[in-house]
Amino acid sequence: MALVLWALLPCGRAAAAELSGADGVAATDSRAGSHDACGSSPCPPPTERHWYGWQTLATDGAGIALIAVGGGLKFEGPIGVTAASVGVGSLFLGGPIVHIAHGRWPIGVLDLGLRLTLPIVGGYIAGQGCYGECGAQAFAVLMIGLAPIWIDAALLAREDVPVESARHARGLMVPRSLARLGVAELHPTTLRMRGGLALGLGGSF
Numbered sequence: 001m002a003l004v005l006w007a008l009l010p011c012g013r014a015a016a017a018e019l020s021g022a023d024g025v026a027a028t029d030s031r032a033g034s035h036d037a038c039g040s041s042p043c044p045p046p047t048e049r050h051w052y053g054w055q056t057l058a059t060d061g062a063g064i065a066l067i068a069v070g071g072g073l074k075f076e077g078p079i080g081v082t083a084a085s086v087g088v089g090s091l092f093l094g095g096p097i098v099h100i101a102h103g104r105w106p107i108g109v110l111d112l113g114l115r116l117t118l119p120i121v122g123g124y125i126a127g128q129g130c131y132g133e134c135g136a137q138a139f140a141v142l143m144i145g146l147a148p149i150w151i152d153a154a155l156l157a158r159e160d161v162p163v164e165s166a167r168h169a170r171g172l173m174v175p176r177s178l179a180r181l182g183v184a185e186l187h188p189t190t191l192r193m194r195g196g197l198a199l200g201l202g203g204s205f
Contacts, residue, residue, distance in 0.1 A: 047160040047163065049158055052102065055098045055157070060153075063086075067088065067091075069084075091115065092115050095111045095112075095152045095156075098157070111156055114151060118147050119145050125144065
């Protein structure tokens with residue numbers, strides 16, 4: 001019996017050393033794989049697609065409202081001329097400025113190009129005249145003229161940001177009274193109902 005135990009003891013030590021060596025190799029391989037995946041620098045934080053089109057829509061809406069004010073004053077007088085001028089400037093420059101504020105200069109330049117060229121195309125079509133029914137042509141001109149607004153908000157105003165920044169951007173400021181109750185974030189919510197659309201406010205604790 002003593003001989004058997006004496007014979008098994010070296011084998012047990014060798015097996016333990018072999019398992020320990022295998023674990024060390026696996027850990028080394030795991031670290032090496034992580035190092036190869038991210039290179040010499042640490043891995044970047046996870047990102048999330050963030051939509052900020054409401055900001056471009058806000059500048060476009062303000063521009064249209066100011067032009068309407070100027071039109072109501074028949075574009076006469078200092079108020080009418082100033083309102084219309086600022087409104088036109090907001091329509092052409094508001095969206096690009098929003099993109100540049102987000103650090104997206106190429107998208108801002110592209111947006112400015114769309115806002116300068118598409119209305120010219122619409123004006124060219126309108127200047128061709130029409131024969132008979134002009135509803136289709138007027139609709140096409142309107143859609144082409146307004147195309148930069150929805151292209152901007154629906155397609156261009158999207159960026160990849162860190163997950164925590166995206167959550168903070170979507171959330172609303174939490175009042176102190178709710179923060180004392182443990183509310184960490186507030187988010188607007190919508191619910192489609194049979195009679196219309198219900199707006200609400202949700203929170204996370």
